[in-house]
Amino acid sequence: xxxxxxxxxxxxxxxxxxxxxxxxxxxxxxxxxxxxxxxxxxxxxxxxxxxxxxxxxxxxxxxxxxxxxxxxxxxxxxxxxxxxxxxxxxxxxxxxxxxxxxxxxxxxxxxxxxxxxxxxxxxxxxxxxxxxxxxxxxxxxxxxxxxxxxxxxxxxxxxxxxxxxxxxxxxxxxxxxxxxxxxxxxxxxxxxxxxxxxxxxxxxxxxxxxxxxxxxxxxxxxxxxxxxxxxxxxxxxxxxxxxxxxxxxxxxxxxxxxxxxxxxxxxxxxxxxxxxxxxxxxxxxxxxxxxxxxxxxxxxxxxxxxxxxxxxx
Numbered sequence: 001x002x003x004x005x006x007x008x009x010x011x012x013x014x015x016x017x018x019x020x021x022x023x024x025x026x027x028x029x030x031x032x033x034x035x036x037x038x039x040x041x042x043x044x045x046x047x048x049x050x051x052x053x054x055x056x057x058x059x060x061x062x063x064x065x066x067x068x069x070x071x072x073x074x075x076x077x078x079x080x081x082x083x084x085x086x087x088x089x090x091x092x093x094x095x096x097x098x099x100x101x102x103x104x105x106x107x108x109x110x111x112x113x114x115x116x117x118x119x120x121x122x123x124x125x126x127x128x129x130x131x132x133x134x135x136x137x138x139x140x141x142x143x144x145x146x147x148x149x150x151x152x153x154x155x156x157x158x159x160x161x162x163x164x165x166x167x168x169x170x171x172x173x174x175x176x177x178x179x180x181x182x183x184x185x186x187x188x189x190x191x192x193x194x195x196x197x198x199x200x201x202x203x204x205x206x207x208x209x210x211x212x213x214x215x216x217x218x219x220x221x222x223x224x225x226x227x228x229x230x231x232x233x234x235x236x237x238x239x240x241x242x243x244x245x246x247x248x249x250x251x252x253x254x255x256x257x258x259x260x261x262x263x264x265x266x267x268x269x270x271x272x273x274x275x276x277x278x279x280x281x282x283x284x285x286x287x288x289x290x291x292x293x294x295x296x297x298x299x300x301x302x303x304x305x306x307x308x309x310x311x312x313x
Contacts, residue, residue: 008065009044021057025046028084031089032080035075035076035078036234039281039283040075040078041083043085048091049090049094050095052201059090069090070087070089076141077310078309079236079311087312093116095115097112097201098114101203108206110203111131111203113125113204117144122144123137127214130214132206133162134204135221145200148190149193152188165180166179168198168199187242188241228271230271233268233276234276235274235277236309239274239293240252246301251297251303252272252297254300255293257272262285263280263281264279264280266278275290290307
């Protein structure tokens with residue numbers, strides 16, 4: 001018997017009420033309000049857990065109904081279809097605890113944080129406590145969980161440089177950990193990249209440093225972003241991964257595509273690696289721009305541009 005998705009959602013809500021859970025949720029939630037692109041249609045259900053226990057309880061109910069949720073942080077690496085989506089979303093932004101760990105050996109200090117902590121908040125916390133190593137993350141708009149999953153980085157540094165241990169919830173809703181090289185960090189990838197495992201928290205190893213030194217590095221990187229990136233318009237950051245030879249931004253620019261516009265979507269005139277929403281861009285507008293850029297770069301330079309952003313449709 002085929003079960004309608006709407007019936008599955010009713011089953012989830014009924015189970016939630018029967019277990020007397022307190023994790024907030026909403027139905028028919030517009031994803032455009034939760035993505036940095038400001039694009040996306042309504043999803044069936046969104047949960048907002050504030051503790052790991054709440055997160056695990058919700059995941060158990062979803063597993064019972066054979067539903068794989070979309071794990072959402074700040075939505076900074078997503079392009080979501082405009083149409084209504086049969087999708088359950090777990091919004092992690094209330095998972096935001098940060099603390100200094102007890103183990104302070106070998107000149108390193110542990111920083112322990114939940115997956116929903118924003119990288120700006122994390123880098124600021126490190127700065128306030130005289131810890132260096134996260135300056136590159138100040139200005140990256142995502143969360144800790146998402147940044148570990150894709151090994152986010154900037155200006156020569158990446159999350160794999162500082163992450164020591166990651167705690168995650170496996171498919172059978174058990175808490176497990178992965179440590180060190182077992183993360184398999186690579187360029188914009190980790191052991192979580194193609195996994196249904198859900199990151200719940202992580203331990204980072206940072207070093208003590210003079211606060212003035214940390215502040216100077218953060219200020220320098222902030223200035224570099226401000227002069228080179230279109231921070232005044234909605235986007236999802238770098239659209240394409242770096243190819244094996246050259247840089248995606250350079251190839252797009254050499255193809256003469258800076259400023260290329262379809263509807264409300266435009267390859268930024270300031271940074272050819274960004275596609276920006278001029279105010280009314282649709283999912284189709286952005287996808288058309290992406291496809292055109294890929295085709296032109298392939299035709300002119302024989303390079304296939306792989307998307308860094310994730311498509312939800």
